Amino acid sequence: MVEIINKEWLAHLPMEVVEDARGPEFDAYLIALEGWRRGLTLKWHVKDSEEFKDMKTWFDDKPGKLFSLSSETRTHYFFKTRGDMVSNEAVEIGANKEKTKEYLEKKGIVTPRGKLFSLDTSEENVIEYVKQLDFPLVIKPLDGSFGRGVTTNIQSIDECKDAIKMAKSVPNPNGIIVEEFIQGHEYRLYVVGDKVVGAIQRVPANVKGDGKSTIDQLIDQKNHIRSQNPRLISCLIKKDQEVINHISKQGYNLEDILPDGERLTLIEKSNISLGGDPISVIDDLPEKLKDVAVKAIHSIPNLPHGAVDVMLGNNGEYVVLEINPTAQIGSLLFPKIGKSSDVPAEIIDFYFPETSRKGRLNDVLYFDFSDVLFPLLTYSAKITTVTPIPKGTIYMKKYHVVGEVQRIDYHRGLRKMAFERNLHGMVINNEDGSINIVVAGTVEEMVDSFIHDIEEDPERSVVEQINSSNYDQPIKVGFEIKNDLKKQIELYNYIKKEYDLTELELRKAKKENKILSASKAWKVTLPMRVLGDLIKKYYK
Known part of the structure; x- marks a missing residue:
């Protein structure tokens, strides 16, 4: 029997809005999107940005985890879900399981009974302590996450010995913790x-x-x-x-x-x-x-x-x-079962209480996460600012256009006209030769009158029929030109083939270069080539 997964998630976060942010950047994107939708200025930052020099961060070589949100009066900086109102001291305590226990126990909060051992503690000494506890036990590294190096429900001394080795095997464990395993x-x-x-x-x-x-x-x-x-x-x-x-x-x-x-x-x-x-x-x-x-x-x-x-x-x-x-x-x-909790909204409420999530009219809009991060990934910028969200009610229309309408230059013309009218949306090719055009904007007349723009390029299109309908699905800010799925697959296969050929040529060139470098003639002529390079530099 295949289990059914819960699909009753927050209406303003459907799959198409979040699918570009899978993996380590997922949580940062959720917080950033919530702030951006409230009209805050959103900027993404590279590692080692001056603005983040005093904030503890890690594994942030790839952009998408460091961002800032600004109102007219202040700016807050975030690493993933953690904002700048969380101190570095709190981060250090949370990362150290033994320190965390000390602070909790000072406030009378119950924690598992256990003990911290340094990495140079002998296995025999650890086992001596184990004998003072009742099974089952858990053994884990002092510093760790995602369950790495953790062994739970240990039922014997032999299992303890294996668990000690496991805990010490993770990178930088900084010690191991032995404690009672709480069942429940x-x-x-x-x-x-x-x-x-x-x-x-x-x-x-x-x-x-x-x-x-x-x-x-x-x-x-x-x-x-x-x-x-x-x-x-x-x-x-x-x-x-x-x-x-x-x-x-x-x-x-x-x-x-x-x-x-x-x-x-x-x-x-x-x-x-x-x-x-x-x-x-x-x-x-x-x-x-x-x-x-x-x-x-x-x-x-x-x-x-x-x-x-x-x-x-x-x-x-x-x-x-x-x-x-x-x-x-x-x-x-996105729980498997049960009600979603809008944690991003609560965090933005905390940092920017003057903003409101009630009665918002633009939750259908989102930004292209990949495009926004591209300048940071290519090192062409250290900070990138996301296009501000349009303010006011968002009006949307979908136009189904039949005819000779799939030329890319026609689509670029549609995009140009959309930009001139401050409209967002997309044009999508269909397999039957027709296209769908979606436009959205804050001026209803501009959205409705775009039907006339569709017919204004007879040199690059032959429009035979236009049907309009209301549209209520998410839209990226900007204007996208999309191929149908079949053409996207063809384009992907073509690019992959070209990439594979390039990789093959590169490996071949490296192999030939290695053979040449090892040859006797190459070694004999090395002094002459070095001298030639020096002469070229001198006369530059």
Whole structure:
């Protein structure tokens, strides 16, 4: 039985609006888009920008994680979901699991019982401490994320020894933590100020049997469903050794057929990045859990917003596992099941309370993320400013045009006329030879009268029929010229072929150059060539 994924996400964030921002830039794009739609000035910055020299950042070589939002009176800077009102001290505390525990426990917040060991601590000394605890245990690196180096539900001394090696194997672990493994339900809550604004239960990766499909096939089916989710598309379930070992402990292998209705856990960890399911619980949170999350955030100095991971133990006790000042929020907006939480709106409310998300008329507009980042990727600019969003009511029309209307120069003419009238939209080729033209703008007369512009280029088109209709789908600012899917595929295949040929020629040239460089004649004439280069430089 193939599971159905939740599609009841926020109406102003459909797939086409967010699909260009998959991966590490996803969260930054969500916050930036919300601010831009409210009329704030949005700028994207490269790594080492002067504006970010005092903010702790990482893995920001590729543009798309550093941005600023400005009103008429002030500017705030963001790294992914973290704004400049979060202190570097808070970031450092959140990155260090032992320090986090110290701050939490000072405020009377329950954390798992455990101990930090330096990397040079012998395995024997760690095991001596393990004997003071009750199984199950968890062993993890001091500094880590995405579940890397973490071993959970450890049931024996031998498993502890393997887990110690695993924790030390990750880059820069800076120590290992041994602590009790809390069994129960795990939650991630996002707090802004004094309010929980998003919450999910994190369920470890799993599949449900249909009595016909193998476990291997069920994983493929589930990954297909996850690929339709803007957040989960970057977090597909891997059939790695950890998964194989875990299902083996339950008496299965990948080729076994799972009985109808049986649910099989594939991995112990609940991380979304490792295939976990985010289940929204924002409307079902007990007040005590909300209080624990808010209190946990407030226990860290100068941390006005961030994520809290909390375990509800089987004994009914809430235990805080960790705090993340730079948390991913995609699974809160795009849960597998349940209601989406508009965390970006809450964060922008916090930084720019004078802006409003109520009654906005331009949530159909968005910007081309790839185009905006291109100058930064090509090193032609250090800062790029996104075209401001049009202010006022947005009027939209779709025109279906039949005739000889697919010439690219005709389409460029349409784009030129749209720009002259301050209109946004696109022209799309259809396989039957017709085109669809979508235009949007703040002046209704301009949008309606564009039907006349469509017929004003008889030299490059023969328009036989125009049908107009209302349009309510998202539109990028600017004006796009799109091919139909078939032509896009043909163009992609052509470009790929040219690229492959170029790569082949480059490898061939490198090989020939290597052979030439190793030849006796090349070595003998080296002094003459060096002297020649010096003479050329001298007479330049």
